[in-house]
Amino acid sequence: MAMKTIRIPLFCLVLIRLSHATDESHESTTTTITTKIIPMSDFQHSCFDWSSAPEAAGGNCSKLTRNGTLKCFGGMNNLAALNHSGKLSRAQPALEMLLCGWPKDGFNHMKDLQKLPRLRSLTIEYSGFTEFKFDFPEMSELQTINISWTNLSYISSRTFKRVHPLKVLDLRWNQLIQLDGPLLLPRNFEQLYLAGNPWNCTRNFKWMLLQPEKGRLVVDRDELICTDRKYKERQMLLVMHYKLELKKQCQSHEDLRNCTCLMHHILPRTHIPLYTVNCSHMQFHRLPAFLPDNTTTLVINDNMISDINPLRDNPHYRHVVDMQLENNQVSNVDNLEDTYWLQNFRLLNLRGNNLRKLHVYALDNALDDNENANLLLLSRNPWHCTCKFGSRLRELLTKYKDIVRDAWNVTCTYMQEDEQRLAKVLSLSRQEMCNASLDSGPQIHPIDWLNGVLASLILLILGKLAYDYYYYKYYGRVPWIVMKMP
Template structure:
């Protein structure tokens, strides 16, 4: 009997335990000290996972009130702080967690807006029209976590969080941040900074992300995506890595020390970078002997270059499809005939050089075989107005006028004309260049014929005179008298 009673009591005790646990759990949930997420119990210390999504559905949102919950001192405010004065000051000063859903102002001033909460450990501002943090945060001894997300915050001062000495985590995801003037100045024991989800402009200088002592705090570096037109949807770390690599390559070669090296594109699928090198206005005597790999555009305008041979025999130029050589001293591009580059280029600008003639047939073959050719500029050169070259050159200009877009500005100079006379190549006709006015009208043969005619007339005149003299005076010419 005793054994049965003992077993009965044991069974009663086992059946009682779940009820007790359920009751304790319900009381804890009712008091706000624990909550259930995905079937797991989460203590108050992790309630910063609370989200402000659909905060306007909360009853407090209608009047912009706050709700105090949990025995750890937490406050949720929905669209305003209208009822804050009704909460006892002592309880307000003990609050440890503040969540502002729908901050009512466009500006957040930590100096005044956080003054009533000296002991807070966690600050959250989500889903609001907040656009600016007016001043740096004051010295706060307890604040460890700051979450400002899903707002219109577009800029932030690097010194904003410097004086929050206990700060460990800052979450700035999903705002409208475009750039940082430099790495944030953070307290000594800081741990994690989140920056993903912002429309970052990767044309700005974010190379400091690659420096361990400056970028190590960024917990989501690999998730930061560029939003600017140039690098849209590219990973920021990839973009900055290529920028640093390019800068190192340009600084390592003496030919490029004073040149500007930039990355203008990253191919979407392959993530191959494309570079632009600008060496204009540097008094270069020759084209650089070294160009970084993946360079596609090269500017060498306003220098003293006279030779384009590197385009033919330097492997560094194989992928350079756009070459700008305006205002140099180039007098011939004959060496490019039949070369790989001349049949694969996309843009070649030779305006303002010293070109007088080019191998027209080679240019025709190159443009005909090159599907990539998009622009060839040849104006402002002293082209010669000669019969054969000019007419053939005119045909090429008309045939490829969509590629040679400055054809209407190309002029030629009549040789030996004084004063010097220019003519628009497209407007010339065969009569203009094959029978130029400057050619002499009297040729040597014509002059000889004239002399002979004059001598004939003179002889005949002398003969007539001698006959007349003999007829009237009976005297023969003296030359006849001298004959034997």
């Protein structure tokens, strides 16, 4: 069948390609339209409109072109026939192969490639396979491999190991999420292209991007963009740089060597990283003296910490807005009164500590002024609800129940002689707390003694004044002290 001649402008051809990128949650699929300019000289190396080729219906390869390019559309069922006819064996040394629209889920015809010993360039485009079933075989002259615009999502580190002449590997615009390890490439390898893939930067990339010698092989390293939810639209190189710096900082300080340091966010405009340090279950007796720069979250649950003064005076804690101190031995938080930290914190978890009382008015003022406060947890503490403190604590929990989300689980001892008698603070009335204090025995404060003495003196003076007035009125006798006055 004669091939129809299509006239194409000499300057360029505009090719619109569609690629589907699925985000990390797999809940929605977005279609990205990318416009690519293909020069006239490169059109023959593209799979543009491959399905309209006559060979596409049978999954066959077209005859070898003058410049040594073999095109296969939807398969290469007639490759053996072409090879048997001797046309491939008489090909030039610079044989190039272009596979368009490979229909299979896995590319497993590597043995067929060995029938092309003079193959120097292999291009695979618009194919549905997700992985290579076998590694590439030994090819004596294959220098360039281009696999683009496919559903390829997994590559083994050994896939290209046996292609010893390989110099250029182009893996752009596929569905690669990560590389499990460094690709094993030949010693004389020169260029690797990886842009356009939906990289998941939440996972750790333990390979060559940040290594000075091997990193230069990734020609488009500055164009690799993250697509996962945490680091969406951030440069992969920047994310990996921040992760590496965080690891160095945590390992350089003795307090944090056994802790877990993670980067949980990068601010969109300023690209400042935000870190989380987790030191739970480490038998800490004090808060770490050092935290990496831009640490915003410290998780240090299930330890033996009683002193939280670093929140007040340690500059490393200035940016910490989330403090997880659950199941420690904190018994006093009053030293945080009027501090920058208390007026700017976002989350404070104090569940399961030894808190009995606190300055309610100070916490009330801090929560009233703090626009960032989102969560405060106070349950599972041995609160001691006297008449005065219990009433104020109840008012605080009622006022800020949207922030103190475990308010209904905050219990207290309201009978002084019965430490086991617990009740939910919000279920106790002021009368119950105050009556319980009276029933437990007389509680006379020293100021009450002073008030009694002053009252007695006032009564004595009034009685003496009445006595002197009576004797002066009826007997004309003035008090003795008046007669002594000059």
